[in-house]
Amino acid sequence: MSGGQSAGIKEGQQFRIDTFRPEDAAGVARLFTTVYGNGYPVRLVYDPAALVSAFHAKENIPVVARTENGDIVGHNALFRSAPNPKLYETGQTLVLPAYRGIGISVEMNRYICDVIAKEFDVDAIFSEAVCNHTYMQKSWSGLAGQGAETALEVDLMPAEAYTQEQSSSGRVSVLSMFKIYRKKPHRVCIPPIYREQLTYIYSKVNDARTFELSSKNIPREATTESSSRVFDFANTVRIAFSGAGRDFDSVFDKKEAELLSGQITVIQVWLELGMPWIGRIVDSLRDRGYFLGGVFPQWFDKDGLLMQKVIGTPNWEGIQLYSERAKTIMDFVRADWKTTAR
Template sequence: MKNEVANIQPQPKDTFYVDTFRPQDAEGIVRLFRAVYGEGYPIRLFYDQEAIIAANREGRYISVVARTNAGEVVGVTHLYPSAPNMALYEVGVGLVLKEYRNSGASKAMLSYLFDEFVPRNSNIEELFGESVCNHIIMQKSMELFRHIETAIEVALMPAEAYTTEKSARGRVAALDGFRCYVPKPHKIFMPPVYNGILREIYARLDDEREILLSSGSLPSSRQTSAELTIFDFARLARIAVTRAGYDLAARILEMEEQARAKNVIVFQVWLNLTEPWVGRAAETLRENGYFLGGALPRWFDGDALLMQKTECDPDFDSIILYSDFSKKLLRFIRDDRRV
């Protein structure tokens, strides 16, 4: 289905329209990635035409393209499931050919995605995106398309990911924003140390929660259930703790050692906010050098708390933010890291 873009004057010469993926777009997507990133983009799938076609067919990536009337792909963005909850999709891997960056192509693709494609697909209940913080372009789009800022991932991506365009000197942070399409009110628990800032986040959310103060100890009869994922290029480890038990500290330390053996320097842990003892779990992490990242709505279907630790020095002064609330959240995160 085409979504014709009116009143736009792209440069240098050809008009475009926004459309869902078709197999013949794969070659153009590969060319686009090479034009923007050279050979340096870490997700190698986007340099393989057949892999792009298979990913779209299987639903691992959903590509939306900006295509000229001659069939050239001049922009692309994607939806893909990346969280434990398969009804929560990430919006990302978006790029536009340099000559079309003042054409409205990016805005047109996102408008189609958020306002037409997602409402027609009932399996997608919530969206989130990670807007890089070496510029504010995508952060402005976050506000325009009604995404609510809930977390900041400091030092998320290495500068090498931005070598071609020379847009970052050090590791780059990301601002996480969420938009709800299918509400799911549920009960969550606030760690006392983060009660104030988390309530400010939830007061802005486009969904309802019953919020209680966390209390109690980690269950003495229950082991921790956690899964480690390592992103080699980013030197990043993510630990999903679906169930925190008496051995949480030991499990986290064990997984950290596994990650360090693969040169990881940035660690993220997702805690389950539907567990009444999540406050004790957060304190356990803080005792081991972790600090706040923010809230992740619908992450496990129920919400999650993002905690993070860096074994490099985040350049907080280079983090560029657009909204007043995101700046306030960063100040809290920076102070929490100092404690």
């Protein structure tokens, strides 16, 4: 059953927002099946045993809206998606249609920020707020505070992911928004080409940093180290470089050629901002058509810089932004795309 039916759940029940319990797992799977059928791209939510296992491992920490009868009518989660295991993403938000419009989504986000993040000793959390509307951006701006916006991930999601709600006619960008719980002072090396942009972004980040302009050449002893993950449903790949040596160009060109031989539309590249020679790596990527995305605080434990490439012309006209800060970041990103587009 799909398309927003109630799955036999009585409407109008009292509910509470709470941390996931193992006995909730079947109800979570039922909720996603009710609303999305078998089409939700995160397969974990359909497997009760895997949900319990991931919760115990602190890989995926759900929050639920649970009725007095034990029915699950809302779901959100913190989950690991970054190289830093103490940085969690929040997402997988879903509310049963009969229980929408009464603030469940907002209260689940509030519970994550005020309860879960502290209970599970999280250093920082972030949300990828979709830009085909501004509701999520507004909600997160209120929870995370001023300066939460740090990056714009262009055309991350396919339009097909929003077919049911008919809210997008093209690929959907997301605004990355961070909330810091444990400050981690460290040195950040600014690529000269992005001095203005990163100075602006860091001006409101609630964490201490020491800045220096990247001017060094790549040392002989530096090694190129990376990990990558392909998201087939989104035609997107993410590559995280925790190190970059003199072989970066040859390593990257080989990897990119392999990826572009498939159906990839978006390539995202993260670079550790602690590298004194990061300016050289950024210049190399810009020569290959990559453009600025923004800053990801604590991504590698140290901060990360997002560079990105979109095959074809991005859906700029489909991007809706709530705050002036987010609009300024988009101006930076779009201007760099115009300069580097191949």
